[in-house]
Amino acid sequence: MDCKILVLGAGGLGCEMLKDLAMCNVREIHVVDMDTIELTNLNRQFLFRESDIGKPKAQVAADYINNWSKKRRELNSGAKRVLAVSYVQDLTSFEPEFFKQFAFVISGLDAIEPRRFVNETLVNITRNTGYSVCIPFIDGGTEGYKGHVKTIVPGITACWECSIDTLPSQQHTYPMCTIANNPRTTEHVIEYALTVQFPNADLDNPNDVNKLLDFSRTRAHEFGIDQTDLTASYLLGIAKNIIPSVSTTNAMIAAACCERATAIYYDLVDIETMDTFTIFNGSNGFFSHSFQYQRNPDCLVCGGL
Amino acid sequence: MLKLRQLQKQKQQEINKKGSTSSPCTSAARTRLQRDLDSLEVPPTTQLQILRAPTDQSRDPPLLRLIVSPDEGFYRKGHFTFEMTFTEKYPIEPPQVRCMNQIFHPNIDLQGKICLNILREDWSPALDLQSVIIGILFLFLEVSGRDPLNKQAASLLDENPNKFSRLVQQTMAGYSLDGQHYDNVLN
Numbered sequence: 193m194d195c196k197i198l199v200l201g202a203g204g205l206g207c208e209m210l211k212d213l214a215m216c217n218v219r220e221i222h223v224v225d226m227d228t229i230e231l232t233n234l235n236r237q238f239l240f241r242e243s244d245i246g247k248p249k250a251q252v253a254a255d256y257i258n259n260w261s262k263k264r265r266e267l268n269s270g271a272k273r274v275l276a277v278s279y280v281q282d283l284t285s286f287e288p289e290f291f292k293q294f295a296f297v298i299s300g301l302d303a304i305e306p307r308r309f310v311n312e313t314l315v316n317i318t319r320n321t322g323y324s325v326c327i328p329f330i331d332g333g334t335e336g337y338k339g340h341v342k343t344i345v346p347g348i349t350a351c352w353e354c355s356i357d358t359l360p361s362q363q364h365t366y367p368m369c370t371i372a373n374n375p376r377t378t379e380h381v382i383e384y385a386l387t388v389q390f391p392n393a394d395l396d397n398p399n400d401v402n403k404l405l406d407f408s409r410t411r412a413h414e415f416g417i418d419q420t421d422l423t424a425s426y427l428l429g430i431a432k433n434i435i436p437s438v439s440t441t442n443a444m445i446a447a448a449c450c451e452r453a454t455a456i457y458y459d460l461v462d463i464e465t466m467d468t469f470t471i472f473n474g475s476n477g478f479f480s481h482s483f484q485y486q487r488n489p490d491c492l493v494c495g496g497l
Numbered sequence: 498m499l500k501l502r503q504l505q506k507q508k509q510q511e512i513n514k515k516g517s518t519s520s521p522c523t524s525a526a527r528t529r530l531q532r533d534l535d536s537l538e539v540p541p542t543t544q545l546q547i548l549r550a551p552t553d554q555s556r557d558p559p560l561l562r563l564i565v566s567p568d569e570g571f572y573r574k575g576h577f578t579f580e581m582t583f584t585e586k587y588p589i590e591p592p593q594v595r596c597m598n599q600i601f602h603p604n605i606d607l608q609g610k611i612c613l614n615i616l617r618e619d620w621s622p623a624l625d626l627q628s629v630i631i632g633i634l635f636l637f638l639e640v641s642g643r644d645p646l647n648k649q650a651a652s653l654l655d656e657n658p659n660k661f662s663r664l665v666q667q668t669m670a671g672y673s674l675d676g677q678h679y680d681n682v683l684n
Contacts, residue, residue, distance in 0.1 A: 295498065322512050324509065368612075368646075456501060493525055
């Protein structure tokens, strides 16, 4: 594909996307991520090696793609050159002008705020240029076995904000009144142990974790809460707010995102009538559904466009 | 990308025909709040003042003041003031609500913190200012001792509702209780 694509995030989804786009021979792939590589990333973020721990994800990923492209051309001088460019900085620090150079923006982000920022920026670009610049935004997201792909063509299909009401509640905090007086679940007793009984616990110290576990078990017993789930790894999962990441889900969602980009690039879909949302759930069998999300005429971002 | 480019051309022509240049709005959070305000039907026992409107160019977040004057229940005849701040993350995140009076209430502590499910774990972007106002009003109409913030008030309500009612009346008149000052909210 003879175009420039911006990839947001070089994590689980980002690595997959970079690989997919490189294999599609995209001329230039730019990648933004301000994170650094951690040991726990290595099982699924396959562009990184143990020696890369501590280095910026975007830079290592871009280097990998550039090296791969160079080697491929050494073996076959006819192979297309793929250039990767990295930005180790906060996504929201980019001006709208920066985005205008790209044909597509594809995101594998892990939070809502940066997605809203990109969506608003791209919709405003289309609005302010009177449709002379219109950059499709393809947003992938995964959580465990679940995933989604949203294809946003600003001003033409539903934007990210049009579907904001469908998001689940984002609050992972528990009301103090409940955890202090009326705990009902293991999460509540763990939260109490973390915030009240042992607030300075070092979660990387096994002794502290055991102490937290003791507090939680005693309290769970006191309030008659089932303790079968209450293990050290479960406690750490709650404490560090760990959402399990499944590499096959990432691979599928990333591939679906890149497929949407190629479909638009090669005119394989009719943009006004195509299915713009795909949801995937692999937790019980294999469920996937695509549909056209309607634009919200009162949308706060793309309304009136 | 011929299809997309054609579509863009078509849209450009439509704009030229209409001659409309739709202006970009302020932030999504502020526009949403303004829409909440436009469609708001303030319940008769409440009063809403806009201290900082969402349309203000100010950098500070929009700020609303709500005065609740329950016409029945334990807190009848009182006037309770709340302040609501709306961050740029609204409606993904609920507004921050504080009670500006020191009052004796099972779900409101003396710092003005409020325990109301829809302002915390049950918040959803589908809720709006109207739901928040009704939620706050309900704190006074249907007083409950579950999930208390003021444990003393909650246990008293469960054990001895008559005494609870008497203490609520006294504290609303500005009497102290166990050395704790309460605000007179009857005027």
